[in-house]
Amino acid sequence: MTEFTGRGDPARSLALLWRTGERASRKGKPDLSVDRIVRAAIEVADAEGITALSMRKVADQLGVGTMSLYTYVPGKAELVDVMVDTVCGEMPMPADGPPDGPEEVPGGWRERLERIARDNLELLRRHPWMLQVSTSRPPLGPNLVAKYDYELRAVDGIGLDEVEMDSVITLINGYVAGAARGAVEAAQAETHTGMTDEQWWFAHAPFLARVFDPGRYPVASRVGQAAGEAHNAAYAPGHAFEFGLQRVLDGIAAFIESRAVASPPSGDAGQ
Template sequence: MFWSRGLETDFMPPNKPATPDPARTLSLLWRHSLEPSRTRGPRPSLTVDRVVEAAITIADEQGLDAVTVRSVAQAVGASPMSVYTYVPGGKTELIELMIDAVYLRADRPAWGGLRWRERVKAVADQNRALYAAHPWLIHASTSRPPLGPGVITKYEYELSAFDGLGLSDVDVDAALTFVLGFVQANARSAAEAAALPEATAMTDAAWWEAQAEVLGRVVDPKTFPRATRIGEAAGAAQGGAYQADAAYRFGMDRVLDGLDRLVERKPKA
């Protein structure tokens, strides 16, 4: 189970323990490929798709903690037990379905004549945009991803950004993991920074101003020459101690430079 403990608790009926079933979840993820086409009879008013879309909307607007059987049931106009019928594995299973659905509908433009650095940068930008649109994705683990059509399609597309570089399959997978790990870390830092003003009822400028008098007395430029000089320069350039866009641009360039070295060292044909 790759989500933190307790996520499924609100989604389980009373006295029924969570029972993860990877095979069942996989069947749900690929339900549109596995289920026969419906040709007769009325369509059910509630479907897995409706449950998943309602949960995504709740998570986007209120965060992952707000996704419970009651909130989803209320959103789709059904009873909690009816929702559980469509997602037997509880919240853990539902979140896997949510991730896969978001990944499946993401844009994947053709590469055209883009060079490899531009392609990899595009992959990074696309993932950063996903985190911005769905902040709850930041907490998803990639060690056991939901292996549905969305995840597989995303993986196939992103691997293609490294085509023609002569890297081994293992190196391509590791390179993609490296890129996505950087994007996730940057997105997490950006989200935390963005949440601070509301959480503390204080803007960054007000926070620095509140500490300026004491810092001016205890931080001697002669004792801390680098901290004062470089800190002031960075703060002036970024408008604060941390600026997510600047950190992303700088870090992404270093990621690409590192991959450039890997490509240069590949065995020559």
Template sequence: MTSERTGAGEPSRTLGLLWGEQPVRRKGPARSVQVPHLVGSAVELADERGLAAVTMRAVAERVGISPMSVYTYVPGKPELLDLMVDTLYAAMPRPPWAAGQTWRHRLTAVAEANRQLLVAHPWLTEVAALSRPPLGPGTMAKYEYELAAFDDTGLDDLDVDAALSHLIGFVQGHCRSAHDAARASTDTAMSDADWWAANQPVLARAFDPDSYPRAVRIGAAAGEAYGSAWDAERAWTFGLACTLAGLTALVEQE
């Protein structure tokens, strides 16, 4: 079974596609589409119907070529996924870091930009592996830009790389949880508030305050505040603040 993660394709072919190094074609009719068109169509499919809808046949149908023809452009789905992710990374806005901005301001901007990307393309949380990113021009531009956010922190190169990975990991984890929560509401056709209300009679009987004093007290407070067991916006604000506080402690050691 093919892994639906970045970095799962054959390296030399993937890098050739990412950097526009197309193999020499045999003689024949001119190509009716270009690789960026295929990749853009695959992104549209993933956005509209989820990652499972992105098959070589579905992409072929969308661009109007035969399924077998797709393989003359892209060797397979693993390589296509790398191209999709790198294309989205390339399109991210990268305004110059302004003089006088603090590193905390810059890292907040990095986190927010990554969150916006993952909200717009939820399937990215399923495929964008931190350990094997698509090493294309989009990925490299994103990495260079985000590393520059640490320029005045005094951290050494390894700590900068680790700190950036930690920040992006937080964003990905949060967005994955937010997508799961939204999917639960969609799949059950019931909001979190309605789900808790429906289960309230059972919970009232099962949750004994004497046996679970903290769980009952704190859970009730959270439920009243959020209308759910978990609130995405609250979790984002709290989690980002904790992440930045941890990085502040690291920077202040220097």
């Protein structure tokens, strides 16, 4: 089941995201706040997944009555928006005042995008429920905006126009989401099946040996054996991420070079 951001009341969601109308704690609950509620909700989602999230579970996590949450958060839809924005705030970013330009993101564009990809992967592995949340209508909160600005600065001044800059960041984040989904599923496979990769293979190998004809599937036989021996598994998420990321960056490099031929860029075009 996919959860969608942007489903809540726009005015309430934005007020909550930007903390423009946070109510004071009620008497008897001096430590209850939007931040504490959101952190408890993230803990529930981290442990049980976004489908298990409910206002009641968050209240139980905090040890308060469910209705007390509504003093601070209008409902689950707005809560999910703030959860996503809060997690975006975990992205390592420059923290000293407003950015002046791409030079604040160290390295050439390729190194910068590679760092962004790895940081996003770590973020999704830490909060796998984010992979079940569609942000096609993103929560326009301060952390998400700051993250987007930071990522864009990685490709600012290298000869791309604004739409191309946005497209490159969308490409990187889309690739990372796909890779993270595979990594999370591989990590969860043992828990859900009760078998390690090695145990799974030994359970299937004897039967496969009886029915599989290498002569009929020669390429699959040759490549599958080589890959299995190299990774000691049917799927190696770490290798898949690294290999794919470099190919994506190669493609971006070719695109930047084509733009440079058409119109020589000003600023940092280094890799």
